[in-house]
Amino acid sequence: xxxxxxxxxxxxxxxxxxxxxxxxxxxxxxxxxxxxxxxxxxxxxxxxxxxxxxxxxxxxxxxxxxxxxxxxxxxxxxxxxxxxxxxxxxxxxxxxxxxxxxxxxxxxxxxxxxxxxxxxxxxxxxxxxxxxxxxxxxxxxxxxxxxxxxxxxxxxxxxxxxxxxxxxxxxxxxxxxxxxxxxxxxxxxxxxxxxxxxxxxxxxxxxxxxxxxxxxxxxxxxxxxxxxxxxxxxxxxxxxxxxxxxxxxxxxxxxxxxxxxxxxxxxxxxxxxxxxxxxxxxxxxxxxxxxxxxxxxxxxxxxxxxxxxxxxxxxxxxxxxxxxxxxxxxxxxxxxxxxxxxxxxxxxxxxxxxxxxxxxxxxxxxxxxxxxxxxxxxxxxxxxxxxxxxxxxxxxxxxxxxxxxxxxxxxxxxxxxxxxxxxxxxxxxxxxxxxxxxxxxxxxxxxxxxxxxxxxxxxxxxxxxxxxxxxxxxx
Amino acid sequence: xxxxxxxxxxxxxxxxxxxxxxxxxxxxxxxxxxxxxxxxxxxxxxxxxxxxxxxxxxxxxxxxxxxxxxxxxxxxxxxxxxxxxxxxxxxxxxxxxxxxxxxxxxxxxxxxxxxxxxxxxxxxxxxxxxxxxxxxxxxxxxxxxxxxxxxxxxxxxxxxxxxxxxxxxxxxxxxxxxxxxxxxxxxxxxxxxxxxxxxxxxxxxxxxxxxxxxxxxxxxxxxxx
Numbered sequence: 271x272x273x274x275x276x277x278x279x280x281x282x283x284x285x286x287x288x289x290x291x292x293x294x295x296x297x298x299x300x301x302x303x304x305x306x307x308x309x310x311x312x313x314x315x316x317x318x319x320x321x322x323x324x325x326x327x328x329x330x331x332x333x334x335x336x337x338x339x340x341x342x343x344x345x346x347x348x349x350x351x352x353x354x355x356x357x358x359x360x361x362x363x364x365x366x367x368x369x370x371x372x373x374x375x376x377x378x379x380x381x382x383x384x385x386x387x388x389x390x391x392x393x394x395x396x397x398x399x400x401x402x403x404x405x406x407x408x409x410x411x412x413x414x415x416x417x418x419x420x421x422x423x424x425x426x427x428x429x430x431x432x433x434x435x436x437x438x439x440x441x442x443x444x445x446x447x448x449x450x451x452x453x454x455x456x457x458x459x460x461x462x463x464x465x466x467x468x469x470x471x472x473x474x475x476x477x478x479x480x481x482x483x484x485x486x487x488x489x490x491x492x493x494x495x496x497x498x499x500x501x502x503x504x505x506x507x508x509x510x511x512x513x514x515x516x517x518x519x520x521x522x523x524x525x526x527x528x529x530x531x532x533x534x535x536x537x538x539x540x541x542x543x544x545x546x547x548x549x550x551x552x553x554x555x556x557x558x559x560x561x562x563x564x565x566x567x568x569x570x571x572x573x574x575x576x577x578x579x580x581x582x583x584x585x586x587x588x589x590x591x592x593x594x595x596x597x598x599x600x601x602x603x604x605x606x607x608x609x610x611x612x613x614x615x616x617x618x619x620x621x622x623x624x625x626x627x628x629x630x631x632x633x634x635x636x637x638x639x640x641x642x643x644x645x646x647x648x649x650x651x652x653x654x655x656x657x658x659x660x661x662x663x664x665x666x667x668x669x670x671x672x673x674x675x676x677x678x679x680x681x682x683x684x685x686x687x688x689x690x691x692x693x694x695x696x697x698x699x700x701x702x703x704x705x706x707x708x709x710x711x712x713x714x715x716x717x718x719x720x721x722x723x724x725x726x727x728x729x730x731x732x733x734x735x736x737x738x739x740x741x742x743x744x745x
Numbered sequence: 746x747x748x749x750x751x752x753x754x755x756x757x758x759x760x761x762x763x764x765x766x767x768x769x770x771x772x773x774x775x776x777x778x779x780x781x782x783x784x785x786x787x788x789x790x791x792x793x794x795x796x797x798x799x800x801x802x803x804x805x806x807x808x809x810x811x812x813x814x815x816x817x818x819x820x821x822x823x824x825x826x827x828x829x830x831x832x833x834x835x836x837x838x839x840x841x842x843x844x845x846x847x848x849x850x851x852x853x854x855x856x857x858x859x860x861x862x863x864x865x866x867x868x869x870x871x872x873x874x875x876x877x878x879x880x881x882x883x884x885x886x887x888x889x890x891x892x893x894x895x896x897x898x899x900x901x902x903x904x905x906x907x908x909x910x911x912x913x914x915x916x917x918x919x920x921x922x923x924x925x926x927x928x929x930x931x932x933x934x935x936x937x938x939x940x941x942x943x944x945x946x947x948x949x950x951x952x953x954x955x956x957x958x959x960x961x962x963x964x965x966x967x968x969x970x
Contacts, residue, residue: 299951306952324777330769337763340755347748353936359751411958412949428949435951458947458955465959470868486934496901496945496960502937503897514755521927521934522774525919528940529777536948539884540919542796543960544940552936554893556855556863568746572754576761650767 281607283630290601299434300602307428308593310537311644318533328526329647332584335519336575342484342517343566349487353549355562360393360511362569367398369565370476370509374404377507377561379473383465385491385498386410387478388426388587389511389567392609392622395476407468409497411461418445424603424611426589427535432602465497475501475559479512480586481527482564484519488548489564492531492541499543508550508559513567515575515583527586534588534646570622579654582617584647591641591651597634606631613641613651620658626665632658672717697730698737705729781917785882786968789915792885796943797956798964809909809969810836816965817845820905822871824848829894830876832911832969838874847872852894867896873903873961879922880915884942887966888922891937900941906961908941911969 290296315321335342347357360366374382382404384390396406396417408417412430416423419441423429430438439452442460450460477498479489489510491498502508518524524546532538551558574583592598592612603611607628608619616631625632632655635641641651683693705711710726713719721727781788790800801816803809813836817825825842827833829852842849850870855863875895877887887908891897900906916922926934945960956962 302952318777319779320777323772326770327772327776329767330772333767333769337759337766339759340752343755344752357748359746359748361746361751361754365746409959410949411947415949428952430949431952438950454950454953454955457950458958462958466868470864486931488934494943494946494948495958497958499897499901499939500959503901521931522923525923526777529919538796538942539792540886540940540942542941542943542946544942546934546938546940547936548934549936551891555891555896555936556852556893557867557897558891558936566751568751568754572758575755576758578765580762580765581767 281628283605283607283628283634286605286607287601287634290605295434295437296432296602297600299432300599303431303593304599307536307589308599308644311534311590311593314533314537314539318529321530321533324526325530325646325648328530329584331518331523331526332647335517336515336580336583339514339517339575342519343514345519346482346484346487346517347564347566349485350549350562350564351487353487353562354552355487355549355564358563358565360565360567360569363393366393366511366565366567366569367395370395370511371398371402371404373507373509373563374399374402374474377474379404379507381405381407381468381472382474382476383407383409383468383472383501383505384413384476385478385493385501386413386429387476387511388423388609389478389513390476391423392513393511393567393569395511407465407472409465409469409501410493411458411495411497414461414465415441418442422604422609425592426587426610426612428589432604469500469504472505474507474509475505476509476511477501479510479516480531481524482512482517483521483524484517486521486548488521488546490524490528491545491547492528492543493545494536494538494542496543499545502545502547502559503557506559507561507563508547509563509565510547511565511567513569514571515585530646531586531588534586534590534644574621577621578657579617579621581649582614582621582654584649585614585618586647588646590644590646591649594640594644596636596638596640601634606634613655614649617651617654617658625658625661629662632656632662691736694730694734694736698732698734702730702732706732775920778918778920779883781882785915785917786912786970788882788917789880789885790966790968792882793964793966793968794885796885797946798885798943798966801965801967803967803969806835806969809967810841812967813838813907813909814841814845816907817841817847817872820872820963822847822903822905824850824866824870825872825874826850826867826870826896826899826903827874828876828896828899829853832876832909833874836909852896855896856893867898867902870903871905873899873901873906875899875906875908877908877910877914878938879925880910881917881919881922881940882915883918886919886922886940886942889939889941890935891939892935897937897939900939901960904957904961905963905965906944907965907967909967909969 424432481490550562598612879888944964947958
C-alpha cells in the first residue's frame, strides 16, 4: 500500500517548530485562535442540551459503520449509479489523480474550480491536473489566498490562519494587478469578483465531502462562503473525491453529525450552507452539473482500519483539536510537515507517511487531553499518541544504546521496593544535598541538556518524604 | 482499481479491525433532539437575526406584499431571479415586480433561452427571491430543494436574497427536517437539497467576519403567520 499520502519535502519537525516559535508574524496570527474558535467550541457544546450523548451517538455510528464498511461502500456505489452518477475506486493517491485527470480529458476540461478539500491536498491533485495542462482554481477564500502565495493550508478549516492581513493584501494585490487596501471587506470583494469570473467559465467542479450517505447515494458538502455551492452548481461536471471513511449508512444519521460539526469547528449551530447532493441534475432542471462522478479513496485507510489506531478514522475534520492544542497554537500547522496538522495530524501523518520519518510528531504533545475534550466524536488522541510512541520504541533504528540502558535501569529501580528505597536515598544524599539551596538544576550534562535548555529540572528533595513521615508525620 | 478488489481489501481490513472496536453506549435515534420551547415563528425570527439575516414578521399576505415592495424600493434591482412557487404566486410576486419595473427571471422566461444567454442573465441578476421547502426554527435554517422552477442559483448568485416562508413550512428541529425528507420517500430525494443558515460568510482573513464573499451578503426573510 502507498506511503505517498502525506509525502512532502524532507521535513525536520524540531527545526520547523523552533523557527515557528521565533516567527513574530506567525505568533501574532495564531494568538487569537484559542480565544476565538477554541472558546466558541466550548460555549456551543455547553449551550446544546444532551451534547455529551449526541457526541457519544455520533461515535457509536462511526464505530458501527466501520464494522461493515465494505457493505456500506457497496450500497453507496449502487445508489450513486442508480441516481445517474459514476463511481470510481482509487487504491491510492496516484490512482485517484489518474482517474480525475482521465475524466477531465474525456470531458475536454480546460478550467477546474475547487472547493476546499483536504482529501485533494492529501493526494496532491492540483499538480497532477496542472501537469495535464488544466488550470486549477481554489475558491475558498483562504485556499485562494494560499494558492496565489504558493503555500500549503495550515489549518483544517482556516487554511490561511498563519497569514496576517498585510501579506494577504500583498498577495491579492499581485493577482489584481493594482494595490488593494489592507481591509478585509475590500479584499473579500476583490476575491468575489475575481472568482465569479472563474466560476462562470469553469468546465469542472471538484469537491471533497464531509459525509456520504450510503442508502441514498448522497454526498454532503458544508461551507460558510457558498463556494462549494457554486462549484457544484455552475460547471457542467462535478467530481467528488471522498475518503472511504466518510460514509454514513442512513440519511437519518446526517443531522447527528451536522449538529456537532459546525459547533466543533466554529461554534455555529450549522454552517451557512449544507449541500445535500444526490447525483447530477434531473430532467427539466436548469442548473446543476450534467454529470456527477464519485471517486472513493482508500490511500492507506484500509491499513489503518485493520490496526489498533482504527479510531482515527472517526475524524470529521472539524479542526477543533487544533484550536484546543497548546502545541498547535504555538507552532501553527506548517511545522507539522504533513497535510494534516495539530493533534490529529500528529496521529495521521505517521500512519500515512511512515512512523520513523515522522518520529517527532507523536511527541509533539503534552498529552494534556484538550484535543480529546474538544473532539466532537471524542477520539482518544492522547492514547493513540502514546501507542505511536510505544511503536517507535519497538523500532530498532530509533534508539541509542545509552537511552535504552537508561530506561532499563529506570524500570529496574522502580520494580523493587528495596531498589527504589536505595535509589531515592542516594539521590537525596547527593543531588538533593548539593542543591538544597537552589532546588532547581539549571543545566544538565550531555544529551540531558535538551531538557534544561528550555526549563529547569527539579532537584531531588534533600530529605525524602518517607524519612520526614517517619519522624514527624505521625506526630 | 476495480470495485471488487477494492471492496475485498476493505473487507479484510474490517475483519482485522473489528478486534479494535471501541466501547459505545446504545443511545436512541432521537438523541440530541432539542426542539423549540414556545412559538416556532418567534424562534425562527430570532435565529435568523442571530446568524446575520434580517427577519420581517408579517401577519398576513397583504402585509408581506408591502414588505416585499418596500425591500425592492430599497435595493432597486433591475432584474430579479425568482422561483416559481405557490406561495410567491399567492403573494402576487409577478405583479409587484411588474409595478416596480423589475425584470422577472424565472423558469418560464429562462428555459427557452440558449444556454450562454441564460447564463449571462442569471449572473447579472441583482436580487434572488425564493420560498423554501422546509424551515427549521431551532437554527434559523431554510431547506431549499432543486426542481424545475426552483433553481439553485436564485438563492446563490445575486448579492441580495429574499426568502418568503409561511408558518406551516417551519419545523422545530433539524431532526424533523430529515424525518420529513424520509417520509416523502428516499427514492424521491431531490438532486440537491441545500440548507441555508445566514448570508454567505468568511473569517479567512485574520478570523475577521465578512459577508457576501461568494453568495448573497444580504439575506431578508419574510415570515408570514
